[in-house]
Each structure stands twice: as C-alpha cells, then as structure tokens.
Amino acid sequence: MNRSKLNKLFSLIRWEFMRNLRFPILEFIFVSAVYSIVSGLLNISSVLNVDIKGIGVLIYNIFADDFIFRLGLCFVGKYDLIIAVYSLLASISFAGEIASGNIRLLLSYPLKRRDIFFIKCLCLFFIPFIIYLGVSLFFLLLMGQDVILYLSWYKFLIALFILFIESLYVFSISVAVSLLLQNTMASFLSTLLILYGLEKISFVLPSSIKIFVPPENLRIYVFHMFNHVQYSSTLLFYSFINMLVLSLLLLFVSYLYFVRVYEACRRS
Amino acid sequence: MQKKLRRIGSILIFIGLSTIITIILENMSSRYDSLGVFDILPKKERVVINYLGTRVTRYLIEYTPSLAKITVRIIDKRGLDSIIEGSELKPIVEFKEIDGLDYTFKPPKRGLYAVIIKNLGDIPIRVKVRAFYSGYDYDIIYLGIAIILIGFTLIITSNLYGKSR
Numbered sequence: 001m002n003r004s005k006l007n008k009l010f011s012l013i014r015w016e017f018m019r020n021l022r023f024p025i026l027e028f029i030f031v032s033a034v035y036s037i038v039s040g041l042l043n044i045s046s047v048l049n050v051d052i053k054g055i056g057v058l059i060y061n062i063f064a065d066d067f068i069f070r071l072g073l074c075f076v077g078k079y080d081l082i083i084a085v086y087s088l089l090a091s092i093s094f095a096g097e098i099a100s101g102n103i104r105l106l107l108s109y110p111l112k113r114r115d116i117f118f119i120k121c122l123c124l125f126f127i128p129f130i131i132y133l134g135v136s137l138f139f140l141l142l143m144g145q146d147v148i149l150y151l152s153w154y155k156f157l158i159a160l161f162i163l164f165i166e167s168l169y170v171f172s173i174s175v176a177v178s179l180l181l182q183n184t185m186a187s188f189l190s191t192l193l194i195l196y197g198l199e200k201i202s203f204v205l206p207s208s209i210k211i212f213v214p215p216e217n218l219r220i221y222v223f224h225m226f227n228h229v230q231y232s233s234t235l236l237f238y239s240f241i242n243m244l245v246l247s248l249l250l251l252f253v254s255y256l257y258f259v260r261v262y263e264a265c266r267r268s
Numbered sequence: 269m270q271k272k273l274r275r276i277g278s279i280l281i282f283i284g285l286s287t288i289i290t291i292i293l294e295n296m297s298s299r300y301d302s303l304g305v306f307d308i309l310p311k312k313e314r315v316v317i318n319y320l321g322t323r324v325t326r327y328l329i330e331y332t333p334s335l336a337k338i339t340v341r342i343i344d345k346r347g348l349d350s351i352i353e354g355s356e357l358k359p360i361v362e363f364k365e366i367d368g369l370d371y372t373f374k375p376p377k378r379g380l381y382a383v384i385i386k387n388l389g390d391i392p393i394r395v396k397v398r399a400f401y402s403g404y405d406y407d408i409i410y411l412g413i414a415i416i417l418i419g420f421t422l423i424i425t426s427n428l429y430g431k432s433r
Contacts (some may be wrong), residue, residue: 023275027282034286042405044293044319049304052384053353062381063319070290142411146319146345146379 004010007204008111009119015106016123020093029128033135034079040074041067041143062148067144068152069226071136072159075166076222079199079215082128083170087191089124090174095187098179104264113259125171132163158225162218169214169243170195172250179254179262212239273426280419285375287412291405298402305396308387310336316397317348320375325433327383329369330396336389337365342373345380359384361375378407378413 046066048059075082097103106116136159141148172194178187202213210216211231217239223229224236303316319401329340341359343351353404360381365388377382387393 023278023283027279030279030283031286034283035290038287038408039294042291042321047301047303048315048317049306049350050315050317052315052351055348057319057352060380061315061346066319073282143378143408204308249354 001126002098009115011052012106012109012111012116012119013123014118015118016093019064019102020089020124021127025088025092026127029085029131030135031093032078032085033128033132034139035137035208036074036078036081037071037132037135040070040077041139044070055148060147061152064144064147065152065155065226067140067147068155068159069222071140071156072162072222072226073219075132075159075163076215076218079166079218080196082167083192083195083199085128086167086170087174087177087188087195088126089128090171090178091184091188091191093120094175094178095182096184098182110153112209114255117255117258121171124175125167129164129167133160155225159222165243165247166215166218168247172247172254175254177252179257211235212242214243214265217243270426270430273422273429275417277422277426280415280422284412284414284416284419287415288409291344291408291412295404298400301399301401303383303397303399305394305418307392307394308338308385309392310387310390313384313386314395315382315384317380318399319379320381321378321401322407323405323407324372324374325381326372326400326402327369327398328398329383329385331368331393333391333393334367336387336391336393337367338393338395339386339388340366340369340371341362341384341386342371343382343384344375348380348382357376374403378405 044063044066046063048062050059054059097106107113109116140151140156145149174187174191177191177194181187181190198213199215202210202216205213205216211220217236220229221236221240224231224233302317303318305311306314308314326344329338331338340363341357342358342361343349343359347357347359361371361373363371385395385397
C-alpha cells in the first residue's frame with residue numbers, strides 16, 4: 001500500500017472520528033460504559049465461610065473470580081445500553097450520512113467503496129469496545145485492589161470475548177437496518193425495537209431454545225464459564241457459532257449492498 | 269489544542285457525573301446479606317470473609333444455644349495475610365466473651381474483611397451472621413468529584429490558553 005493511499009485512509013478515519021464522535025455521542029458512550037461497569041462491580045456478593053485453618057491464598061482467587069464474573073454479567077446485563085450505543089452510531093454514520101447527502105462527498109474521495117465500508121465499520125465497532133475495555137480495567141483496578149494480583153486474566157479475556165460477540169451481533173443488525181432504511185431516526189428506532197423485542201422474547205422462551213437466542217445465551221455462557229451452573233458445552237458452542245455466523249452474514253450482506261448495489265446519486 | 273482540551277474536559281465531567289449518579293442510584297436503598305448459618309465446635313474458630321465497599325456496615329451475629337460465650341474479631345486484608353503467613357493477628361476490633369453482636373462500622377477502605385468467631389463454651393453452637401449495608405460508597409463519589417474537577421480545570425485552562433493567544 002503506497003503512502004498517499006495510507007494518508008487518505010487516515011484522513012478517512014479522522015473524518016469518521018470527527019463526524020461520529022462529536023458532542024454528546026462520545027460522552028454518551030462513556031456514560032453508558034461507566035454506568036454498566038460500576039453498577040455491576042458494586043454488587044460483589046461472594047461470602048466465604050471457612051475454618052480458620054482453611055484460610056489460604058485460594059480465598060483471594062475466589063474473590064478475584066467473582067469480580068470477573070460480575071464484569072461478564074454486567075456486559076450482558078446492560079445489553080440495552082450496548083444496543084443504544086451501537087444503533088445510535090450506525091444510524092448516524094450510515095443512515096445519517098446517506099440521508100444528509102454527505103455520503104456523496106465521501107464517495108467522491110479517491111478511495112474504493114470497500115475501503116470506506118471497512119473503515120466505517122472498524123471505527124464504529126471498536127471505539128465503544130475500547131471505551132468499555134478501558135473503563136472495565138480502570139474500575140477493576142480501583143475496586144478490586146485487594147485481589148488484583150490474583151485475577152485470572154484468562155477469565156478476563158473470556159468476559160471480553162462475551163462483550164465482543166454481543167457487540168458484533170448488535171452492530172451487524174444496526175448496520176443492516178441503517179443501510180436498509182437510510183433515515184437516521186427511522187433506523188435508530190427500528191434497530192432499538194428489533195433488538196429490544198428479541199431480548200424480551202428471549203426471556204420467555206423455553207430453556208432448550210433460550211440457549212440459542214441472544215442475550216440469554218450469553219448470560220447462560222457467563223454462568224457456565226464461572227462454574228455457577230453447568231450447561232452442555234456443545235450446545236453453547238453452536239449457539240456462539242450461530243450468533244457469529246448471523247453477524248458476519250449480515251455484515252457481508254451490508255457490504256455487498258454498499259459496494260455493489262447502493263446508488264449515491266439515484267434519480268427519483 | 270484549545271478545542272481538544274475543552275473536549276477532554278467535557279468527557280471527564282460526564283465520566284465523573286455518571287460515576288456519582290451510578291453510586292447514588294445503586295446505594296439509594298440499603299442492602300442485606302445473609303453471611304451464613306453454620307456450626308462451631310467447642311474451642312474452635314470460624315471465619316466469614318466478604319467484600320465490603322465503604323458503605324456503613326452493620327454486622328449482626330446471633331447463636332444458639334446461648335449458654336456459651338463467643339469472641340468476635342473483625343479483620344481486614346492485612347489480618348487475612350497475617351493468618352496465611354502465621355504472624356501475629358491485629359484485628360480492627362475485638363469483642364471478648366459476648367453473647368451476640370450488633371456492631372456498626374464504616375470500613376476505612378474497600379476490600380476484603382473477615383469476621384472471626386470463636387466458640388468459648390464446651391458445647392457446639394449454631395451461629396447466624398448477617399450484614400446490612402447503608403449509606404453511600406464515598407470513595408467512588410470522591411473519585412467522581414476529582415474527575416469532574418480535573419475536567420473543569422482542563423476547560424478553564426483551555427479558555428485561558430485561548431485568551432492568551
């Protein structure tokens with residue numbers, strides 16, 4: 001890749017940051033991350049009841065695991081906020097730019113549509129993800145200072161993986177709806193309705209089906225991973241694969257639509 | 269530069285405000301935890317460990333039969349470390365030869381705390397330990413205030429920087 005193309009890609013990234021993270025969007029992402037994580041970590045409720053001779057370093061590991069378990073639960077428990085963040089970003093970046101005509105300016109830039117789509121997706125997906133990661137680490141270090149040396153970083157990565165899968169699922173639906181409706185408010189509200197609807201449905205489904213429907217499958221996975229409840233690992237694996245395939249498929253369809261079908265200067 | 273400082277300041281103010289509001293919302297009602305019901309053999313000690321924030325904590329310890337006396341010590345992480353290392357134990361507070369406990373205290377910092385209960389009698393006893401939490405986690409609230417102040421400082425600095433140019 002030559003230098004001038006790299007410069008163009010960087011200026012596109014800067015454009016994405018300037019347009020999509022203006023006041024108060026970035027602030028909203030921070031507020032949602034702080035609320036999700038602080039409220040989750042405040043409710044550490046492990047209690048150990050042991051003989052005085054049974055006290056060892058293991059007790060610290062148990063409390064450290066509880067911190068990560070709470071973190072995983074608050075990523076899933078505050079699913080509504082993740083929906084709001086990603087649907088807002090996708091509606092502004094895709095639907096908003098199409099509706100306002102800014103997309104024509106962007107497409108006139110000497111870059112392929114493929115590059116524009118990828119950069120938009122990478123920026124929009126990873127900014128909230130990195131903010132959530134940063135806020136989690138900050139409050140984990142602050143609130144778990146007594147047990148921080150005993151944290152299992154492997155389990156922390158599992159909690160992050162849960163956040164990643166959840167975010168990818170929400171993000172793919174938000175992008176697909178935004179490209180379909182091409183109107184900021186309509187796509188924002190539709191994405192909220194679709195994802196909240198699916199969430200509410202997942203609560204009332206029988207447990208054999210629940211394991212395949214987000215976010216209940218993620219909640220089950222959190223309990224499974226932190227040994228609170230045991231579920232079939234194979235079923236959970238298929239549930240994750242389904243979620244991942246659905247997300248990637250939706251993103252691929254959105255990509256095909258944006259690159260091959262979408263007409264920026266369509267005449268009515 | 270001036271715009272960037274102002275932006276960072278505004279983000280910090282929002283982070284601080286959301287931290288404080290989260291704490292207020294979560295701490296608005298008091299919480300109750302049952303820390304367990306268990307038996308202690310004569311002359312034996314048992315430890316109940318839990319994680320405490322900086323909310324006011326009230327420990328309630330009851331036991332049956334009430335013929336025997338108990339000794340209760342409350343320790344923090346340093347105390348737990350000294351038990352593990354086998355060194356001398358320095359409790360935060362100690363109650364000797366009592367027949368039940370209703371003790372309210374405000375943990376100086378968040379972290380692990382433990383209640384050590386010793387059965388001084390000659391018969392086994394069944395102990396019930398409960399904890400009530402009320403008030404606010406002031407350490408996090410102060411952190412939120414500090415973040416807000418840093419945010420305001422950045423905004424003021426950016427304005428001064430703009431005027432000086």
